[in-house]
Amino acid sequence: MRAVAYQHFVHAKADVNVGKQEGPFVTVIIPFLNESDVLEQCHQRVCHALSTLQRSCEIVYVDDGSQDSSWQLVSQFQHPTHKIHSLRLSRNFGKEAALSAGLKFASGQCVILLDADLQDPPEYIPDMVEAWQQGAQVIEMQRRERQGENWLKRTTAHCFYRFMSYISDAPITENVGDFRLMDKKVVEVINTLPERTRFMKGLLAWPGFTRQVMTFDREPRLAGKTKWNYPKLIHLALEGITSFSTKPLRWATIAGLTTSFFTFVMAMVVLTKTLVWGDPVVGYPSTVLIILFLGGIQLLSIGVLGEYVGRLFIESKQRPLYVLMEETTSEPTFTQSET
Ligand code: UDP
Ligand code: MG
Numbered sequence: 001m002r003a004v005a006y007q008h009f010v011h012a013k014a015d016v017n018v019g020k021q022e023g024p025f026v027t028v029i030i031p032f033l034n035e036s037d038v039l040e041q042c043h044q045r046v047c048h049a050l051s052t053l054q055r056s057c058e059i060v061y062v063d064d065g066s067q068d069s070s071w072q073l074v075s076q077f078q079h080p081t082h083k084i085h086s087l088r089l090s091r092n093f094g095k096e097a098a099l100s101a102g103l104k105f106a107s108g109q110c111v112i113l114l115d116a117d118l119q120d121p122p123e124y125i126p127d128m129v130e131a132w133q134q135g136a137q138v139i140e141m142q143r144r145e146r147q148g149e150n151w152l153k154r155t156t157a158h159c160f161y162r163f164m165s166y167i168s169d170a171p172i173t174e175n176v177g178d179f180r181l182m183d184k185k186v187v188e189v190i191n192t193l194p195e196r197t198r199f200m201k202g203l204l205a206w207p208g209f210t211r212q213v214m215t216f217d218r219e220p221r222l223a224g225k226t227k228w229n230y231p232k233l234i235h236l237a238l239e240g241i242t243s244f245s246t247k248p249l250r251w252a253t254i255a256g257l258t259t260s261f262f263t264f265v266m267a268m269v270v271l272t273k274t275l276v277w278g279d280p281v282v283g284y285p286s287t288v289l290i291i292l293f294l295g296g297i298q299l300l301s302i303g304v305l306g307e308y309v310g311r312l313f314i315e316s317k318q319r320p321l322y323v324l325m326e327e328t329t330s331e332p333t334f335t336q337s338e339t
Helices: 039-051 070-074 095-105 122-133 151-167 184-192 200-205 230-244 247-277 284-317
Strands: 002-009 026-032 058-063 083-089 110-113 138-146 176-183 211-218 324-330
Touching: 026 039, 026 095, 026 122, 039 058, 039 070, 039 122, 058 070, 058 095, 070 083, 083 095, 095 110, 095 184, 095 200, 110 122, 110 184, 122 138, 122 176, 122 211, 151 230, 176 184, 176 200, 176 211, 200 230, 230 284, 247 284
Parallel strands: 026 058, 026 110, 058 083, 138 211
Antiparallel strands: 002 324, 083 324, 110 176, 138 176
């Protein structure tokens, strides 16, 4: 096994795959964070699924700053016919950055994104590859049921997908997570997208190409706990909305225009009443309500504006998406003749 260690090496191989014609048949990218309980089984099941393809493939493991023994495990993985590439990020950069790192390294003719916790069953890989061979360039895996997730998560996820599809230009298929197959051409396009805010659902949908949706039953987590919590999900949702659409800014403008219009109408009514009938000063509750209402709209609009200014600030810094600390490659121990 060849091991290369980089000290705070900033990865800059943006065009590493461009122009390469040959390469592994399929690349499977598996990002993980503290998944030592499941990685062995994950590796076995992925290798087994890939072996049914009878071609030499590649697995890219991306360690997103694990604190447990996950890295020690993956850096030892080997396979007779598949190349195993393991990347270790210098800290936890988030699944989106880990996936982006994997996508830059992937050299297969098509790429599959898979969670390490086996919620996305690797047994679907042969079917996905078959669909790709029949011409689809993106195979989106749609969850038929969201087992192991409570009512609240299911409902909020549903609302989020609906909302995102409404506000974004590239359609985002409901209940499709990161589990998908993409042709090399699609991956090359995604690798050229420069933004720091990696809202993966949007980025993966953005290039278009011929798409096919396959349904599957998402399994409960094999072991360990989900890395998501509500604050993180809210952050992701806000990031997704503000990085993929400027519609909220438009809504703030429309809210401003609408309230101005009603204020004008009301001013006319109040003025006329005062001038014609000489109304005494009444209406304390309505005055307070209007002040509060306008204050609310103003704060909301400033907040929306702030979100976009924040995005601009982050994007303008042009920091790398992730820092690669270590990398190991295990070449196939036995090379099988390609069909
Ligand atoms: N993950 C990651 N970095 C993170 C959070 C999660 O690489 O910061 C990995 C995690 O180890 C798993 C996958 O992303 O392989 C999906 O995470 P999780 O199962 O926690 O999400 P869920 O399935 O609940 O949406
Ligand atoms: Mg999971």
